[in-house]
């Protein structure tokens with residue numbers, strides 16, 4: 142479903158990604174690596190937030206750099222800081238914003254379903270800024286999923302969460318049907334993933350099942 146063909150990204154004189162070749166058909170893919178190893182750059186290529194200097198990224202056969210709008214409809218992106226992603230004053234309005242342009246009744250039906258699914262019904266008309274950090278991240282996730290992306294990219298989604306909310310978000314991700322690409326500094330979040338990549342200096346240093354990749358990452362970080 143996702144492929145990288147000889148993808149390089151340069152930021153000034155720094156090579157953030159160095160000729161990445163990957164075919165990623167698995168449903169749950171985790172990405173580990175040190176600060177600055179290229180994780181965000183890699184996943185930002187999936188919806189044209191970053192455009193490679195060389196090579197090609199495809200999602201569901203679509204060349205992302207050539208068709209960024211189509212790619213963005215396919216790929217939902219969850220950032221570490223939900224505050225940066227929450228746009229509207231109340232929870233209901235924020236969810237409805239994802240569906241702007243659809244008929245009102247359809248928006249209401251889908252928003253109500255999302256409020257129920259994500260345990261936010263009791264907060265529907267609350268100001269978003271009164272939600273806890275964990276609730277905000279769940280709201281941001283719910284808003285991304287409302288547009289039914291084929292792929293969910295989450296770039297350090299638990300960075301600002303405590304252990305309980307990290308586990309909750311992990312459980313929420315595990316239930317999704319979507320293909321997922323999750324960047325994290327919390328290896329335990331990836332324990333039941335299908336495949337884990339470890340990046341090092343813009344290259345894939347390890348590409349393995351979670352236990353082996355997490356052990357490799359642990360040695361790399363010593």
Ligand SMILES: Nc1ncnc2c1ncn2[C@@H]1O[C@H](COP(=O)(O)OP(=O)(O)OP(=O)(O)O)[C@@H](O)[C@H]1O
Nearest residue numbers: 152153155157174175176177178179180181182183
């Ligand atoms: N917009 C930019 N301008 C200049 N350099 C950048 C930019 N974005 C990333 N870089 C550089 O590219 C390299 C890879 O950065 P990237 O953000 O992909 O790493 P990361 O593995 O996600 O790091 P972290 O774990 O700290 O989030 C780093 O050296 C970084 O300084």
